[in-house]
Amino acid sequence: MHEMGIAQQLVEIAIDAIPRDIENPKVEKLNLKIGRLASVVEHSLTFCFEIITKDTPLENARLDIDVVPVMVHCKSCDNEWEVTGPVFKCPFCEDGDVEMLTGREIEITSLELAD
């Protein structure tokens, strides 16, 4: 629902990262890490990104999204596992206090400029 805000942040961060001495930079690809539990809908983000990058160095840039699995750790029995559905209950001790290790990321890892 807030993909437009995220797209705007992507553009701001990416433009800041482009070295000032490059003339007419053209970004070909933005590499992202997005956790499976982050509230980001990929096609909405792509749609918003396309709209707001018009007439910027990111126009026509591709979003390459690395989806990060939801990994959790049970503080009681010290097991780690991947959560693939909405159930976070520890399958080992069934009573543990569970903490999330990954799965909420919304990060830009790098951008690729055209030569």
Next chain:
Amino acid sequence: MEINIQKKVLEANDTEADINRTFFNDQNVFVLNMMSSPGSGKTQILCRTLAKLMPDVRVGVIVGDICTTNDADRLKVTGAKVTQINTDKFGGDCHLAANLIIASAKQLGCEDLDFLIVENIGNLVCPAEFDIGEDAKVVVLSVTEGEDKPLKYPLMFRVADVAILNKIDLLPYLDYDAKLAVDNMKQVHPHLPVFEMSGKTEEGLEAWLDWLKIKVFEKTGK
């Protein structure tokens, strides 16, 4: 040419949230972020909660809505300090971001408060994503919503520190399995404290008030 960045996209919000957290700590005020879907009864719970806590606990409320001051108007009747944020001015946002909170908090005068409640915009998705510098998050689910809502919106129930199952006065009239709803919350968040209550009849309200009083005391020493 590849340029390494490694930056969180919500870093700007996280930075603002940290500024808020420092401000709230300096002011010695306990801050609760209250979230739910629209119509779960947040405002009604708050009206009852404020009436019971005040004047022993000095409470302020920041109410978030896309439009109208209806909730703020209802809460002002309790005598609490209340201010409204309407996000239509900011593009009709679906959540309250950290940068919207501090000005409202200052407007309320946090130095005269022990407890600040942020009633977030009704939405089980986006508010879960945005840290506003709060001490605790509460999610409210009502028995007129599906028992499986925690499974459908897992992030919200994962990030919550406490949950309320509201409108239990309606249970005799509904085919609703309250135990299943609570079990589903615990599937997503084992050990999540859940208070079953009715904001209308005040059934179950005391346990919730006790939890709040402990949290306020832990933060403020009062």
